[in-house]
Amino acid sequence: MSAPLRGALLVAGTTSDAGKSVVVAGICRMLARRGVRVAPFKAQNMSNNSVVTLDGGEIGRAQALQARACGLEPSVRFNPVLLKPGSDRRSQLVVRGKAVGTVGARDYFTRRQELREVVAAELASLRDEFDVVVCEGAGSPAEINLRATDLANMGLARAAEIPVLVVGDIDRGGVLAHLFGTVAVLEPEDQQLIAGFVVNKFRGDVSLLQPGLDQLVALTGRPTLGVLPFAEDLWLDAEDSLGTISGAPVGRPGPPHGTDWLTVAAVRLPRISNSTDIEALACEPGVSVRWADSPHQLATADLVIIPGSKATISDLNWLRANGIADALRARAIAGRPVLGICGGYQMLGTRIVDGVEHTAAVGAADVPDSATTRPCVVDGLGLLDLEIEFADPKIARQVSGIAGADSLHGYEIHHGRVTRTADPAWLTIDGDPEGSAREAIWGTHVHGLLESDEFRRTWLTEVAARAGRTGFVAAPGTSVADVRSAQLDLLADLVEKHVDLAALDQLIRDGAPADLPVIRTAR
Numbered sequence: 180m181s182a183p184l185r186g187a188l189l190v191a192g193t194t195s196d197a198g199k200s201v202v203v204a205g206i207c208r209m210l211a212r213r214g215v216r217v218a219p220f221k222a223q224n225m226s227n228n229s230v231v232t233l234d235g236g237e238i239g240r241a242q243a244l245q246a247r248a249c250g251l252e253p254s255v256r257f258n259p260v261l262l263k264p265g266s267d268r269r270s271q272l273v274v275r276g277k278a279v280g281t282v283g284a285r286d287y288f289t290r291r292q293e294l295r296e297v298v299a300a301e302l303a304s305l306r307d308e309f310d311v312v313v314c315e316g317a318g319s320p321a322e323i324n325l326r327a328t329d330l331a332n333m334g335l336a337r338a339a340e341i342p343v344l345v346v347g348d349i350d351r352g353g354v355l356a357h358l359f360g361t362v363a364v365l366e367p368e369d370q371q372l373i374a375g376f377v378v379n380k381f382r383g384d385v386s387l388l389q390p391g392l393d394q395l396v397a398l399t400g401r402p403t404l405g406v407l408p409f410a411e412d413l414w415l416d417a418e419d420s421l422g423t424i425s426g427a428p429v430g431r432p433g434p435p436h437g438t439d440w441l442t443v444a445a446v447r448l449p450r451i452s453n454s455t456d457i458e459a460l461a462c463e464p465g466v467s468v469r470w471a472d473s474p475h476q477l478a479t480a481d482l483v484i485i486p487g488s489k490a491t492i493s494d495l496n497w498l499r500a501n502g503i504a505d506a507l508r509a510r511a512i513a514g515r516p517v518l519g520i521c522g523g524y525q526m527l528g529t530r531i532v533d534g535v536e537h538t539a540a541v542g543a544a545d546v547p548d549s550a551t552t553r554p555c556v557v558d559g560l561g562l563l564d565l566e567i568e569f570a571d572p573k574i575a576r577q578v579s580g581i582a583g584a585d586s587l588h589g590y591e592i593h594h595g596r597v598t599r600t601a602d603p604a605w606l607t608i609d610g611d612p613e614g615s616a617r618e619a620i621w622g623t624h625v626h627g628l629l630e631s632d633e634f635r636r637t638w639l640t641e642v643a644a645r646a647g648r649t650g651f652v653a654a655p656g657t658s659v660a661d662v663r664s665a666q667l668d669l670l671a672d673l674v675e676k677h678v679d680l681a682a683l684d685q686l687i688r689d690g691a692p693a694d695l696p697v698i699r700t701a702r
Contacts, residue, residue: 184215184310186687187302189336190377191316193347193357198379200241201413202346203315205670206683208248210311212671218309219245222298222331223260223317225270227452227489230627231590235576236276237261240453241315244416248667259301260294260330262287265450265490265536275301278573291328295338298330302339311687314341320369321361333369342374342691350380350409355391362399363698370698374691376403377678400696404686405678415458415666425472429457435465437652441643444471444480446503446523448494452487453592456520459629460484462662463639464654474506481646482516483507485523487626491595492537492557495526504560511562516619516642519563524614524622525595528565532556535569535594563615563622564601569594578625580608585634589627597624619645630659 190206192199203219210217224239231237236255243253255276262270265281272282272290274297282290305312318325320332320343329335336343345361347354358376365373376395381388385406392403414430425447435441445457447470461468469476477483485507488494498504510517519527534554559565577590582605604612605621606628614623619642629635636653643651674680 182688184210184684184688186690187306187312187314187339187341188683188687189314189316189332189341189343191320191332191343191345191361191373193319193321193345193354193361194351195318197319197348197351198346198377198407199315200245201670202344202377202379202407202674203313204241204245204248204667205674206313207245208667208671209674209680210313211249216308216310217249218251218305218312219249219257219315220302220305220312221258221315221317222302222335223262223294224258224331225262225264225317227263227450227487229261229263229273229453229592230455231575231577231592232276233577234276237273237278237575237592238276240416240455244663244667245313245315247663248670256301256305259297263452263489266493271489276575278575288328291330294330295334298335299338302335306339316343319361320345321364323364326366333365333372336372337369340690341372342686343372344375344377344404344686345373346377346379348379349388350382354378355395358395359398359698362401363700367697371695372691373401374686374695375401375682378403378406380409381406382409399698402679402682404682405674407673407677410669410673412669413666415462415663425470426476427470428461429468429470430461432461432466432468433464433654435651436654437465438650439465439643439648441466441482441639441646441648441651442480443468443482443484444477445469445484445486446477446498447472448486448488448522449497450488450490450494452489452522453520453626454486455627456629457484457486459627459635459659460639462659463635463657465651466639472501472503474502477503477506477510481648482518482642483510485517485519485526487520487592488522488526490536491522491525492531492533492555494522495531495557495559498526498560507560507562511620514619514645516645517562517621519620519622520628521591521593521624521626522595524563524624525565525567525593526559527563527615527620527622528559528567529561529563530556530566531559531569531595532567532598533569533595535571537569562620563617565597565615565622566599567595568598570596574624578608580606580613580625582606582634583637585631585637587625587628587631587634589625589631591624592626593624595624632658635659
């Protein structure tokens with residue numbers, strides 16, 4: 180009998196969105212189904228798609244999904260450092276679930292040792308508690324210009340002596356060059372922890388790829404442990420905003436239960452934050468959801484959603500510049516449904532005062548520390564009678580409530596506070612009024628709201644009536660939680676079928692082989 184499986188693994192990627200998150204989730208689910216006590220870990224994430232843990236901390240959305248794959252509640256331990264970009268130069272820094280300020284590249288460099296200590300402590304704690312910790316890298320380890328401050332790729336692997344699998348997305352093209360090049364540009368000490376490869380999103384006959392994989396072994400001395408096929412049914416909880424492509428459908432909706440489809444246009448904001456509710460709607464049979472970034476894409480939609488934003492005023496200016504603001508006002512006049520969530524809700528009001536994420540000194544979030552700034556005050560779209568003021572500390576909490584006879588659950592992540600409202604409240608959250616409802620315009624600060632199945636069905640029925648889709652019938656049995664669980668099981672099935680599990684176990688248990696060759700390149 181083999182020894183119990185204990186150890187750790189780091190899954191890195193040749194690029195962002197190569198498949199690191201889903202491969203980690205699949206490995207975690209596969210191990211959990213075998214009875215292994217497994218936990219996910221991402222030392223540092225850069226994403227505006229986040230969730231709130233039970234204790235009010237904030238982590239990357241992918242780590243929440245990976246925790247569920249392991250049968251665990253999401254925890255700040257699984258993602259101790261989170262960067263939330265508010266502009267191209269500055270990001271909000273979240274450490275152990277709490278926002279601690281805004282940083283640029285230079286600030287981050289000065290804090291690297293402090294953050295390394297946070298990461299090392301959390302990883303050591305998880306390895307003590309669990310049999311296996313499956314780590315996810317960030318971006319690509321081949322970004323050698325960032326190696327000095329790296330916390331999540333080879334910096335983590337070297338510090339904790341963890342073997343590394345590199346995932347490449349063959350759907351992008353050039354995957355063999357990506358895999359080879361990722362190893363070749365690394366320092367010899369880093370190369371010696373790269374133990375193998377996984378090819379993701381393969382279409383067709385694997386035998387046609389095999390000669391290339393054989394040459395990759397000859398060139399690098401490292402095997403490909405698996406070739407995962409392209410799976411159209413995997414779409415829920417996509418973390419990277421690169422996946423929100425204008426005009427692209429969200430999900431794979433089943434046919435309607437009634438005679439009418441309900442069409443939804445979700446505005447693809449430049450700094451979009453959290454698309455959970457858009458994906459929840461896409462789970463519904465008969466609901467067709469697409470991303471939109473121009474007025475004409477909103478024209479025929481039965482419902483338009485303005486999602487959350489990490490830069491509310493900047494994204495509001497973008498709505499005005501490209502004509503979407505005018506299209507939304509026309510919808511309101513015509514009584515056609517619009518929903519704003521968090522930042523989208525704030526934009527629907529009459530006035531926003533923001534001295535936290537946006538300032539009037541330079542009109543952007545990337546303000547030099549030496550600049551004199553004052554709060555930026557702008558008019559909202561005026562579709563709701565609502566005023567917002569941004570303030571610290573950030574609100575981050577899980578919530579429960581009711582709407583009519585339906586219970587609901589969700590979470591809030593925002594600096595904006597409602598300072599005045601004259602519209603009826605839409606929801607009751609923890610006993611207090613929340614959100615706004617004016618005819619066919621709704622808004623709320625609550626994310627994840629539409630994952631509450633009964634509430635979602637009731638609300639969609641009202642939306643359909645206001646949109647004139649009298650033949651739309653909300654499907655009675657749709658469960659977002661069940662769809663998510665089925666996708667996690669599909670991931671685990673793909674890993675079990677298409678990855679060399681014996682080799683994977685050995686890698687986790689024994690670490691990278693000691694005799695891995697170094698690829699010599701001109702430096």
